[in-house]
Structures are given as C-alpha cells and as structure tokens.
Amino acid sequence: MRKSTVTYSALRASEHRTDVSFYEELAHKTLLTIGQLVDFSVDSEVSIYAIKQRMGINFAALAKIFDNLNSKRYISMQLSGAVNVGGEIGPEDVVVSLTHDGLNEILKKLND
Numbered sequence: 001m002r003k004s005t006v007t008y009s010a011l012r013a014s015e016h017r018t019d020v021s022f023y024e025e026l027a028h029k030t031l032l033t034i035g036q037l038v039d040f041s042v043d044s045e046v047s048i049y050a051i052k053q054r055m056g057i058n059f060a061a062l063a064k065i066f067d068n069l070n071s072k073r074y075i076s077m078q079l080s081g082a083v084n085v086g087g088e089i090g091p092e093d094v095v096v097s098l099t100h101d102g103l104n105e106i107l108k109k110l111n112d
Contacts, residue, residue, distance in 0.1 A: 003023060011092060016025055023068065024068075026057075026065055028109060029055070030051065030055065030066075030069065031069060031075070032106055033051060033054055033104045034102075035052060040106070042098050042099060042102075042103055043099065045080075045095040045097040046097075046099075047080065047087070047091065047093070047094065047095050047096075048066070048092075048096060050092075052097065060086045066096070069102070072105075073100070073101050074101055075095070075098060075099060076099055079093055079094060079095070080093050
C-alpha cells in the first residue's frame with residue numbers, strides 16, 4: 001500500500017501559485033482604481049499616496065503591484081512637477097498615469 005505524501009516543494013509551489021494569483025487580482029483592482037481616480041483619462045495622473053489611501057494597502061504591496069503593471073506597460077510612473085531637485089521625495093511626489101494599453105485592459109475587463 002502506497003502512502004500519500006505531500007512534499008514541501010509541492011506546498012511551496014502551491015503557495016507560490018496562490019501568491020501570484022492574489023497579486024494578479026490585486027493588480028487588476030489597482031488598475032481599475034487608478035482608472036477611477038484619473039476619470040479613465042490617459043492625460044491625468046494621480047499620486048501613489050492617493051492610490052494607497054483609496055485601496056487601504058501598504059506601500060510594499062503597492063510596489064509589487066506597480067512593478068507588475070509597469071512591466072505590462074499599463075501605467076507610467078514619474079515624479080510630479082512640483083518636486084524640488086535635491087529635496088526629499090515622498091509618496092505624494094510620485095505620480096501614476098494610465099497608458100493606452102492600461103485603459104484598454106480596464107475596458108476589456110469591464111466588458112468580460
């Protein structure tokens with residue numbers, strides 16, 4: 001009779017898939033939130049601080065999500081025009097805007 005065993009690598013793989021799925025879903029919600037905050041305009045921008053406040057998640061999670069969205073070219077990130085050169089940069093100084101690909105992804109998800 002063969003015993004059923006679960007290996008640690010199988011558990012880690014399962015945990016990794018869950019983690020990836022969780023962040024993918026959170027990335028879609030974040031993209032939609034950005035869209036709402038900029039009135040679904042590619043010409044508007046919003047600070048990462050405002051996104052954090054709206055979503056209620058920490059900056060570590062947002063950094064992971066922004067990396068994902070930026071790599072897919074759904075958003076662009078830059079420093080706001082009000083930043084003093086050589087001064088401190090805070091979350092209200094970094095702004096995010098939707099790209100055309102990001103807007104198309106939102107519209108695609110809303111039509112699904």
